[in-house]
Amino acid sequence: MSKFNRASSTGVLSPITSLRGGRTHEGGDGYERDTKSALFLLAVSNMVGESAFYEAATDRDARFRTLVGEVALSDPDWLVRFIGWLRGDAGLRTASVVAAAEGVMSRLCGSLHGGNRRLIDAALQRADEPGELLAYWTSRFGRALPKPVKRGVGDAVRRLYTERALAKYDSGAFRFGDVLELTHPAPADAAQGDLFRYAIDRRHGRDEEIPASLPVLRARAKLLALPVAERRALVEHADAAGRLAEAGMTWESVAGWLQGPLDARVWTALIPSMGYLAQLRNLRNFDQAGVGDKVAAKVADRLVSRKGGARVLPMRYLAAHRAAPSLRWGWALSQALDASLTNVPALPGRTLILVDRSGSMFWSTSERSQMTFADTAAVFGSALALRAEKATLVEFGSSHREIGFNRGESVLQLVERFGDLGGTETAAAVRAHYKGHDRVLIVTDEQVWGTARGNDPTAAVPAKVPVYTWNLVGYQHGHGPSGRARRHVFGGLSDHAFAMIPLIEAGRNADWPF
Template identity: 60%
Template sequence: MSKFNLSGLRRTGTSAVRTADHATGRTHEGARGHARDAKGELFLLAVTSFVAEDTFYEAAAERDERLRALAATVALEDVDWTLRLVRWLRTGAHLRTVALVVAAEAVKARLEAGIAGDNRALVEAALDRADEPGEMLAYWASRHGRAFPKPVKRGVATAAERLYTERSLLKYDARGRDYRFADVLELTHARPRDARQSALFRHALDRRHDRADAVPDELAVLAARERLLAVPVAERRATLVGDPDGLRRAGMTWEQVAGWLQGPLDAAAWEALVPSMGYMALLRNLRNFDQAGVADDVAATVAAKLADAGEVARSRQLPLRFLSAYRAAPSLRWAWPLEQALQASLANVPELPGRTLVLVDRSGSMFSRLSGRSTVTRADAAAVFGAALAVRSARADLVEFGTDSRTVAARRGESVLALAGRMGNLGGTNTAAAVRRHFRRHDRVVIVTDEQAWAGWRGQDPTWAVPATVPVYTFNLAGYRYGHGPSGSANRHTFGGLSDQGFAAIPLLEAGRDADWPF
């Protein structure tokens, strides 16, 4: 019987996350599970992980150990791929801690194996904010001791030379850190790139060892800060309102201004601060703006910046940040700009032709928080991604599923934030039943899930009811070891992560091209 010379077969290329075509284990709910190769498992785990955080099925210690072991294994097999992964995790997916851990463990494995080359580059690739050189040293010391190998020190030094500025010193050189700027400089012997940074390095060392005197003339931002600190407390609010740009020149964040004023930020203070506030600072303070009663014209300025697609791209915010802000902001005046911002952050979610079945996992395991400091869950992520795909597609059936399943009415162009808010908690993970019930000769199926499905009918994988000619795209949001079905070819593909980037592979695959890693 012919397997390939068939009419009507929708041919897709191969994709990056690959499994064997047969089950090799069990999901956490007992269904037949498919293990990925080491690169695929590391990728899915890394793009869904917040280090030192429990998930529904996996304790933090177990999950972190799996991450470390995979990073070590893959770094020995393919260092070029590992370096590209680390760089992309930090600057593409905007995941700080996991990029640092993967880089450190990759370097540790390579050094133990006696392999030189690329180790310094791995360390530097993970560091993109001025507090991260110290974070790398702190992580290495906690895991591998305080004898820092030369590649680690040189990678950290190069990052410090690139990242250390007056403003970053003021923001990140806190007394409560084990490795302050001066400690990094002394341990790694970083070399200043010019006379101004040389003065900055000397000042960081002096203040760390309590011998700082007057601020050097070359350091204008620090000098401006000193002048502001000299203003009597009773005169500071008038100074803020009269010269709001002075705080920008002094590198003052809104948190530092609140401390400088030694009192709450009222409407006048917020109105003076808004023009110099960064995107993330605005996003975090919508509730504060409302409670203080900032003027409508100032609120309009904030809204315009939030909705600007260029500002969204530069802010590097994950889509779920906008959902979190939407829930926290009490005023409806923020709803539309946050919807626009969310849509801009989902630029990689394609507009799919034909009929698409979108299945959103709303089982109990999806409702664990992404981190201890977050109110957002994997169920929220699934709802946002599923809703975005549905409202952009030509014709989509949006379904939420758990023990049972139900259709969620979605119109093209509808608000993703409002649509995601209408979904509930549906109990178990009966993926197979949802597929059987709702698949009606669709052109494709997209499942947004943690893949920890119940056993399907007669032990089949949950998508057995979808013909082999129809592509099934699983978007994984948890990174557990075993997935619910095969992946990599034959119209079955798995992507993953907490950003929109994986969805860009769908049009490529449906054009018959291969979809490689996103880096």
């Protein structure tokens, strides 16, 4: 008898609930989900405008819009909380913007007017996002802006518009001045009032005079006015880091301002004021420019501390490691990746972990990224295995094999042992490797093949043993039941929903992670 599952009962519930019916994309018996469950699984993996292996971007986006609209009508409070979590903890910007806009339009079409402003405000957490939302709204619904949209955007503008934000993000079809003229937010104080007026003047080419209350923009204007021939000498001066920081100069703006390469001295001046994600993305550039070891050590320390990097998705660290494989970043990236997976539980007893390495998993999570869903599956599976008390780690596709590992090694090392195994015979892998484990975790897109012996992988495990599926892509039909009877599904590209597993194992119902 297992020592670890006694607290769990078949009555324990989890939020993602399945309904029988349908087929997976590979012809296996499928399980559809209720509306909120389907929206959650799609949203936490949806970059918007991106195709998945089995689903075109247009179809995927249409399904997302439909699900958002249905939930907006039935439970707007849930949708507000979900959008805020999706943008914040899950770190998905575009999906949040689309969900907010589509949710408001659905409610307005249903003559439901209360609470719509909150949907807009919940999605906007960075200063370029008010313009992003207006660009999406006008492309979908025309230039007429309903009051809830104006007021929700206005609420966000008061929180987000600062001098540094204007210096960094004032671009695109809807610039800061456009947003302000369309939504008319009241400034939070006199200094923000000056900023609002200046942003509008700047949009219309009337920005010759910068108010004294805007010191960052005044310092920036002085730098931009320098002759090109004098700019590199300024950057190489001892006080360059401070002058660039006080003027709100990002590395992108400095690259254009210098009109030449960013060498080691330039990077050394820029690094102190660079954001966490900007440093992470530029490790290879630091190496190629020859940034010194002392400066690199400071970058590595920041990577480990994760100061300013709390919402970085785990895959960013694997991408940075592959782009900049030098030894001086390896330990720091390994520690930072582990810190980004804090919600992956340390499971007691014996755990069978199966990682999907079928062909459909080798699809990029975004057209701008070389990272695939297979990479994400390997990261999560490796983290689960390394933290578990005793784990069997298996990769599967049309075949399957156990992956050996040692406790104490890094996730970055372990993920490189996985391969490409073709089709999706999940149930066969479970049957081959389940040996009385206390639980089974499957990290997958759930698109199982249909076979004569049955393709529900959860049916290959005794009913008293919990089976957890971590869904990475959010297709319409899954490979098994979920929500009750020790069969549960979670999902996403971040670690946050993993926190529900310990609740279930303690015999408690698991709610949404927001």
